Amino acid sequence: MTTEVLTRPERGTVAHGTGFWLTAYAFTVTMAFSAVPTPLYVDYQQRDQFSAATVTVVFAVYALGVAASLLLVGHVSDRFGRRRVLVPAVLVSVLAGFVFLSWSTLPGLLLARVLTGFAVGAITATATVHLAELHRAARPEAGRRRAEIVAVAANLGGIGLGPLVSGLLADVAADPLRLPYLVVTVLLVFAAIGLSLVPETAPVLDPPGPYRPQRVRVPAGERGLYYAAALTAFTALAVFGLFTSVTPTLLSDLLDAPSHALTGAVVFVTFAAGATGQVLLAGRPPRGTLTTGAGLVAAGLSVLAVSVYASSLAGFVLGGVVASAGAGLLFAAGVAVVAGLAGASGRAEALAGLFLAGYIGLAVPVLGLGLASRAFGLTGALVAFVVVVVALGVGSALVARRRLR
Secondary structure (H helix, E strand, C coil): CCCCCCCCCCCCCCCHHHHHHHHHHHHHHHHHHHCCCHHHHHHHHHHHCCCHHHHHHHHHHHHHHHHHHHHHCCCCHHHHCCHHHHHHHHHHHHHHHHHHHHCCCHHHHHHHHHHHHHHHHHHHHHHHHHHHHHHHHHCCCCCCHHHHHHHHHHHHHHHHHHHHHHHHHHHHCCCCCCHHHHHHHHHHHHHHHHHCCCCCCCCCCCCCCCCCCCCCCCCCCCHHHHHHHHHHHHHHHHHHHHHCCCHHHHHHHHCCCCCHHHHHHHHHHHHHHHHHHHHHCCCCCHHHHHHHHHHHHHHHHHHHHHHHHCCCHHHHHHHHHHHHHHHHHHHHHHHHHHHHHCCHHHHHHHHHHHHHHHHHHHHHHHHHHHHHHHHHHHHHHHHHHHHHHHHHHHHHHHHHHHHCC
16 A cells, blocks of 8 residues: 555545544445344345355355455555545445345345445455545644554444344334345445545556556565464454354354344444454554464354353353454454565555455355354354364464564
């Protein structure tokens, strides 16, 4: 990402401080929309006789859409400007909302999830950088802390808000598969309008030069440490993927959760824990963060698996909060390690590989969980998921810690 920042707002745009909050709102709503279906998967399963494996496929295509978008368009705001990427990304989410509303069978659900993933991949890095640049332009003497906290809150907090709002609306709606999408799609329209008023902060290259996908570069000489850090990102997003895919089925079928709202609230508190962990320990040396994160993931997932066997909703929530807090720390530590390995000129390419590993982790383990549930049942598959993810998380954290100087 470019480091030059335009500090004078264009005519017809708002002040940088106002633009900061408009961008934060758009970032939050887009991430929230990506998780709106989470408490509704049970309704799709009941209406269309979906299996847990089908739900994981629906979730996996979202993650693949994110990964493809990160590689294809996640970096182009350096060439065309932040606003020219963010506004279309939000509009792609609006299009996904219309698909959810007008085509609610499995093919429509898959298409809407791919579109949602593509929008999220385009907005995540761009909005994070745009927030930092707007903050710097509005408060040139201030540190980066506010922008970093708001970006984490918008990202993970937004994903947590989506199921919470969706669950509350679904419980009061005559048609729970329409009202949540309708409400959040309207909020997305307002987000796109707001973004069109935000001042540009990245100088647009003229001419922009030939397009090429985002390259992935592994820093020479530190491949072992880089791969260990990438595996921590894989593990972290596997944990988050669990809570936005099959958790509603677990809560409904095994723990007798009585409502969409409760399901949404459980997902919200887990993502809030992940965001809180990142915010509280931001800036800490990654060696300690890796150890703490891996320990929390191992402990939390173990409690979660036991709670499913014991039919304990309280244990499930506690395990989810602890595991998600650890996942947030693991991901933050992985980013810090890779950012420290790469020079300024190669940082974007190195981080692209880390994020790609993360979003593969978001899709593949959950997909494996769904497929394994056909043979071993959902509870048995969950135990296998926990064993694999804990082994990867602890192992990668120990390797990365040992290689850090």
